[in-house]
Amino acid sequence: MARAWKFGDNLNTDEIMPARFNITIDEKELASKVFCEIRPDYAPNARPGDVVVGGWNFGCGSSREHAPVAIRGSQAGCVVAASFARIFFRNAINIGLPILESPEASAGIEDGDEVEVDLASGAIYNRTRGTSFQARPLPPFVLKIASAGGLVKFLREHEIEELTA
């Protein structure tokens, strides 16, 4: 069972990964600083598979890919949010960080709840409260990137034209 780490609306990339720490591309080092200013308890206590739950407009602000990379490095199982900022959404898909958009789940999960997520179906279960939610499905062409494990892996095997084919 995974623990939910709950964050508020408009969580920006400076809060996810402060600019002064993203001078490295080392994933573990980035992960050690993720959320360090707003949730210093996250990095030392998050366990593999834990779920980051945000509100509206998750990941707004800078284009820095260091932000989703740091979350992936913390071994979070996925990010659930009411909505995602545009660049963060693309970045997460591109690096293979699973994200699920569900305003209902975002509202129905509190910090510390025990949750379970089925990435294939998009089903989100709140075991603490006995509730379940269904995330919005990804558009088909985005799914092509996501199922390849990210853009880099997609392009190793495919041509970019196949995305819109």
Next chain:
Amino acid sequence: MGTLVEEIFSRQLGRAVEAGEIVLLDVDYIMSHDNTTPLAIKAFREIGKPMRDPAKAVIHFDHAYPAPNQLAAENQQKIVRFIQEQNMPHFYHRGVCHQVMIEEGFVRPGGVVIGADSHTVTYGALGCFSTGLGSSEIGAAWVTGKAWFKVPETILVRLEGAARPGVFSKDVMLHIAGRMGMDGATYRSLEFAGSYIDALAVHERIVFANMSVEIGAKCGLIAPDERTFEYLRRETKARPPYEQFEAVQPRYERVFEVNVSALEPQVACHPDVDQVKPLSEVAGLPIDQVYIGTCTNARFEDLALAASILKGRQVSRFTRTLVTPASQTIYEKALAAGLIQVFLDAGCTVNAPGCGACIGRHGGILAPGERAFTTMNRNFIGRMGSPEAEIYLGSPAAAAATAIEGRIADPRKYMG
């Protein structure tokens, strides 16, 4: 046919496209900087295919330049080696990437530019579709020369009237951000139009495009007109002919109207860009650091405006006042016009062009409990150093007046 973004995409593809479609576009240029290039190189190496056209890539050193520490120096060393290895012709360390992109002629009306920086949207002020993407997509675009987009719906922002003295495009944009909110335009294209825009100088128009990402937009566009072409001829290396186009029978998702004549100077308060108030409501708040810089408001005209207020005056003794021209070109012009001397005489510190202080890297870090008034586009917690510091945003004129008083001050007091 369609909105500005539909027009640009349709022209590029040679067929009509509509909001909602997924398109794959050839990009003119692929921009990245010292902060985002290392992850792009990693993605490029992992894809393992050759670079399609090294002349499409434009790399800037501006985020931490000159390197403030050894790690940054090593990052930049790796990037330089990569540029040499790949024979990439476009490499700059002449100031903030977005200003240099415009000056060096990479931006043209009807163009398509992607960049690993959220403020890549800036070029929309010149009728160029431009947007921020992450590093992996930059590495991918080096290989493919392309990027995919969902054609966005458009919100028309109609700005009517004339601004009162002391009110600038920054004040108008902050007002828009305050009313629309930080996710008010997520995934949307913003089109700025109306009598206010028609009469507005290009350096002020740039503020709207630059800050469109602060309310979540994919791009912020202004239809190119004679002012645009004149600016391109005079201020940039982009040579004519320039593409001329406008929205044709556009279908807007909604129209957002602002009567500019009614506005007074605005301030975005700690800790978010949409916490906007009339300056008069926060006037008098003590300020430890004033920063006139960034891709939003450090163009020659911004510096000239600040200098006109600071000329013959002194900045407050305990208010560090930093002036960072957006580019070397602007720095040179400011020197020739005597503006740098005005800043030095007033007690300001003039920094080398770049982004350093705006992202809390170097050249103006805040201590816990300190409060800054800046011409930046974002005031997120921890942006300029300590997470216990506060950042307020306003126009270059308001920043200069604030520097004199050491407290948030109305610029109109100091304007002739």
